[in-house]
Amino acid sequence: MAILEVGNVSKRFGNFTAIKGVSLNVEAGATHAIIGPNGAGKTTLFNLVSGLTPPSEGEIRFRDRRLARMRPHDIVKVGMARSFQKVNIFPRKTAAENVQVALIANSGMNYNFFRSARRLFHDETMELLALVKCADDADRRAGELAHGRQKQLELAVALAADPKLLLLDEPTAGMSIAETKASIELIKDIVAKRGLTLLFTEHDMNVVFEIASTISVLHHGEIIASGLPHEVRENDDVKRIYLGKD
Amino acid sequence: MTSRPQLIFLLVMFALLAVLPFVGSRYFVELAVQVMIFSLFALSLNVLAGHVGAVSFGHAAFFAIGGYACAFFLTRWGWPLPLAMAGAVVVSAAASFIIGILCVRLNAIYFSMLTLAFSMLVWAIAIKWKPVTGGDDGFVGITMPQALTDPTNFFWFTYAVFAASAAALWVLSASAMGRAFVAVRENAVRASFLGIDTKRMRLIAFVIAGAFAGLAGCLLAMYVRGMYPTTAFWTQSGQVIIMVLLGGVHSFVGPILGATTLYLLETTTHQYTEYWPIVMGLILMVIVLVLPDGLVGLIKRLRPQRRA
Numbered sequence: 001m002a003i004l005e006v007g008n009v010s011k012r013f014g015n016f017t018a019i020k021g022v023s024l025n026v027e028a029g030a031t032h033a034i035i036g037p038n039g040a041g042k043t044t045l046f047n048l049v050s051g052l053t054p055p056s057e058g059e060i061r062f063r064d065r066r067l068a069r070m071r072p073h074d075i076v077k078v079g080m081a082r083s084f085q086k087v088n089i090f091p092r093k094t095a096a097e098n099v100q101v102a103l104i105a106n107s108g109m110n111y112n113f114f115r116s117a118r119r120l121f122h123d124e125t126m127e128l129l130a131l132v133k134c135a136d137d138a139d140r141r142a143g144e145l146a147h148g149r150q151k152q153l154e155l156a157v158a159l160a161a162d163p164k165l166l167l168l169d170e171p172t173a174g175m176s177i178a179e180t181k182a183s184i185e186l187i188k189d190i191v192a193k194r195g196l197t198l199l200f201t202e203h204d205m206n207v208v209f210e211i212a213s214t215i216s217v218l219h220h221g222e223i224i225a226s227g228l229p230h231e232v233r234e235n236d237d238v239k240r241i242y243l244g245k246d
Numbered sequence: 247m248t249s250r251p252q253l254i255f256l257l258v259m260f261a262l263l264a265v266l267p268f269v270g271s272r273y274f275v276e277l278a279v280q281v282m283i284f285s286l287f288a289l290s291l292n293v294l295a296g297h298v299g300a301v302s303f304g305h306a307a308f309f310a311i312g313g314y315a316c317a318f319f320l321t322r323w324g325w326p327l328p329l330a331m332a333g334a335v336v337v338s339a340a341a342s343f344i345i346g347i348l349c350v351r352l353n354a355i356y357f358s359m360l361t362l363a364f365s366m367l368v369w370a371i372a373i374k375w376k377p378v379t380g381g382d383d384g385f386v387g388i389t390m391p392q393a394l395t396d397p398t399n400f401f402w403f404t405y406a407v408f409a410a411s412a413a414a415l416w417v418l419s420a421s422a423m424g425r426a427f428v429a430v431r432e433n434a435v436r437a438s439f440l441g442i443d444t445k446r447m448r449l450i451a452f453v454i455a456g457a458f459a460g461l462a463g464c465l466l467a468m469y470v471r472g473m474y475p476t477t478a479f480w481t482q483s484g485q486v487i488i489m490v491l492l493g494g495v496h497s498f499v500g501p502i503l504g505a506t507t508l509y510l511l512e513t514t515t516h517q518y519t520e521y522w523p524i525v526m527g528l529i530l531m532v533i534v535l536v537l538p539d540g541l542v543g544l545i546k547r548l549r550p551q552r553r554a
Contacts, residue, residue, distance in 0.1 A: 050439070076441035088439075090432045101429045105440040110426030110447065113418045117425045161441055 003028040003165055003197050004049065009058030011044055011221075018044040020221040021058070026165070026214075031191060031198045033208045036218035037241060042201040043085055045218065046169050049199070050082045051075045063164065076105075079164035085173055085201075087150045091143025095134055095153050098142050099125045102160030124160075132156040132186065148179040152186070159190065166191070168200040172207055180204060184211060205242075209233070217241070247296065247419040247428065252499045256416070259502070260409055267398050275401050277513065281506050282408040283465045288489040288501035289415055290458035295487070296495040297424065298451040299431030300350070303358040303483050304365025305459055307345070310372060310478035312338040312460025313467035314379055320468075321389045331464045338460020339453050341368075346452035350445050353434075362480060369478040384474035388467060404465055411458055412502075418454070419498050427451055488526065491533050494540025503541045 004026040011019040018041045026032045034042050047053045049060060051072045060067040063078055070078075090098050103121040104110050129135045132152040137145055142153055151171065158166060171187060172180040188211050191198050202208050208215060209229050216226040217238050225235040232238055266278055287309055295301045315337040319330035345364045349357055372379045379385055394400050418424055426447055429437040434444045467473045476482065485508070493504025508529070515522045537544055 052435075071443075072438045073441050073443045076439060082439055088433065088436050090429060090436065092432060093428075097425075101425045101437075102440045104422045104425055105429070105437070105442045109422040110442055111423060111450075113421045113423040115422050116417075116420050117422045118420065120422055157436075157440070 001028050002026060003063055004199065005061040006045075006049065007059045007061070009048060009055045009060060011041075011048055011053070012056045018221050019048065019055070022218075022221070022223050024216055024223060024226070026197060026199050028164075028197050029195065030214050031212050032200070032214045032216065033212035034199070034201045034216050034218055035203075035205070035208055038203075040218040041221040042218055043169055044221075046082065046167055046201065050080060050167055076161050076163075079162075080167065081158035081161040081163035081165075082167035083151070083154045083158050083169060083171065085169040087147070087154055089142045089150060089154050089157060091141065093142060094139050095129060095142050095145065096125050096138040098153060099128050099156050099160055102157045103128075106161050128156045128160055129153075131159070131190065133182075148175050148183065151175065151183065155187070155190075159194075163196065165197045165199065168198065170201055170203065172202065172204055180207065187211065247424060247496065247498050248416060249497075252497060253416075255499050256412065256502075260405075263405060267401055272397055275397055277510075279397075279401050279404045279465075279469055281509050282404050283462055283469060284486075284489065284509050285502040285505040286408050286411055286465070287459055287462040288486055288493070288505040289412060290455045290462060291486050291490050292495065292498075292501045293415065293418070293427075293451050293455040293458070295490055296497075296500070297419070297427035297431060298448050300448055300451070301358050301487065302349075302361040302452075302455070303480065303487070304345075304361035304363070304368075305455065305486055306478050306480070306482035307361075307365035307368040308338045308342050308456040308459035309463040309466070309482065309486075310368060310473065310475075311341050312463030313473040313477060314372065314385060314463075315460070316464035317385045317388045317467045317473045318378060321385075321387070324389070327391050327394075331461070334464050335457050335460050338463070339457040342453045342456025342459075343449070346449045346456070350448040350452055362483070365478060365480060365483055369475055369480075372475040372478050379473070379475070382475065384472050385467075386472045388471050388473075390468060390471070394468065400469065404469070407461065407465060411461060415458065416498060423447075423450075485526075488530055488533075490540075492529060492537075492540055494542030496539060497542040500540050500542040507541065 002025040006022055006024040009019060009022050010017060022045065034045060036042055048055050051067055051070055062075065062080060065078055067075060100121050103124055109115065126135060126138065129138055132155050134149055134153055134156065137149060142150060145153065172183050175183060184207050212229055215229055215232040217224050217232060219241055224237045225232050263278060267275055291302065291305045312334045316330050316334035319325040319333045325333065349360045352360055373382055394403055426442055429442060430444045430447050438444050489504040489508050490501045492508055493502065494500030511525065512522055515525050533540065
């Protein structure tokens with residue numbers, strides 16, 4: 001069963017068409033990778049799917065709800081959380097405060113003006129920080145953490161929304177080889193433990209083939225191949241793009 | 247926004263204020279009343295400017311609406327004081343809800359400009375709607391409960407309202423909602439992807455800020471026994487922004503410190519020269535150039551740093 005259905009979606013910015021008639025199903029429980037060269041439209045597609053920008057044409061359905069009339073915070077409530085390619089957290093707040101406010105938002109307590117936030121969700125916050133191996137950084141300002149740690153913190157913040165579908169835009173961008181390896185192990189582990197559906201973009205092909213159960217290839221805003229990893233690997237169009245004989 | 251040193255500061259401040267009527271002259275008691283009114287006004291703006299990071303350039307509108315409404319209910323309709331004040335707060339909150347719906351859709355400078363435009367509209371209404379506001383001449387001669395005509399009694403009344411409001415706003419600052427407000431200020435995109443309806447949070451902050459500004463307006467109307475269109479003028483909105491900036495936007499007590507400092511400076515400067523705007527301009531330059539976090543930031547810098 002598809003948790004996310006993208007039906008013939010296009011996105012134009014002025015005269016430029018970033019996404020051209022993309023159709024895509026993400027099956028519940030899948031680990032679905034979107035790959036493609038720089039400028040293929042991966043991030044644009046993510047922004048459409050998460051409701052950050054509306055599509056010019058086409059329809060996106062998430063858990064059988066049309067996204068068209070929903071704003072990002074509504075979509076989060078239905079069970080989608082995302083990270084951004086460029087780390088997007090609260091840099092002036094501590095790591096613990098970052099996660100705590102995410103838990104507050106998820107519980108709907110952001111409308112509670114009476115309940116003191118001092119010890120609120122303390123245990124849950126520490127649990128999530130421990131899950132992404134950032135427990136030692138709890139009281140450090142998020143903006144002062146190393147880049148890899150910030151990525152992991154953003155993962156914890158996204159998980160605090162208790163999503164069914166997790167969108168990770170280049171989860172290992174800017175990471176060293178060692179960090180990438182550790183991070184991928186972590187993501188694999190969390191996705192398995194929590195039974196999440198994962199949709200992610202990634203430039204590192206080793207990472208993609210290691211964790212993806214399904215791969216879609218985006219090229220100039222169009223899906224040119226979609227399927228199991230070995231099918232995509234053998235696809236002639238994909239080979240041509242990645243070998244640069246375009 | 248809240249912290250233990252700030253709580254101690256507040257408790258000491260209220261304790262010292264409580265001693266004032268017993269040791270100070272009438273002049274100081276009256277000065278303290280004015281300072282408390284403007285501190286409450288500045289605290290209310292900080293819910294917007296400090297918490298959700300939306301700098302309203304028209305906050306005086308709600309200060310004036312509260313004042314006019316209170317004056318009107320007390321004098322024309324002869325309502326008892328608690329009812330008149332409650333009514334005035336409701337009117338301010340309703341006005342900020344309507345204006346807020348239109349303003350919170352916009353960000354940064356566009357938000358500021360639209361709030362400025364609405365406040366000028368309120369100012370124009372204050373001048374033109376003579377039957378209710380008294381027009382240019384202002385609303386003169388408010389019917390007040392006999393007991394509050396005594397300056398010391400009025401001091402205690404103001405003290406009680408200010409203390410209760412500060413306590414309520416403190417609880418708000420330290421609450422789960424307060425955390426969500428700050429999340430909206432720090433990174434609205436991230437906040438919305440946590441599931442926070444950022445526009446609604448900004449609207450809630452706008453209404454709370456408007457309601458407390460209206461309450462401060464009630465006190466002002468009763469203190470000066472009248473209400474005048476200048477209270478809604480943009481210079482009044484500008485002054486309260488400077489108060490908040492001078493004290494420090496990212497702290498709870500900042501606005502109180504800023505309001506007190508600016509008000510006392512203005513009062514003393516007026517005794518020597520009529521060129522107060524020059525002094526205010528210099529203060530503004532100092533804030534922008536060397537005190538981005540205001541007086542609270544300065545105090546933090548002067549204190550030996552404790553590392554967590």
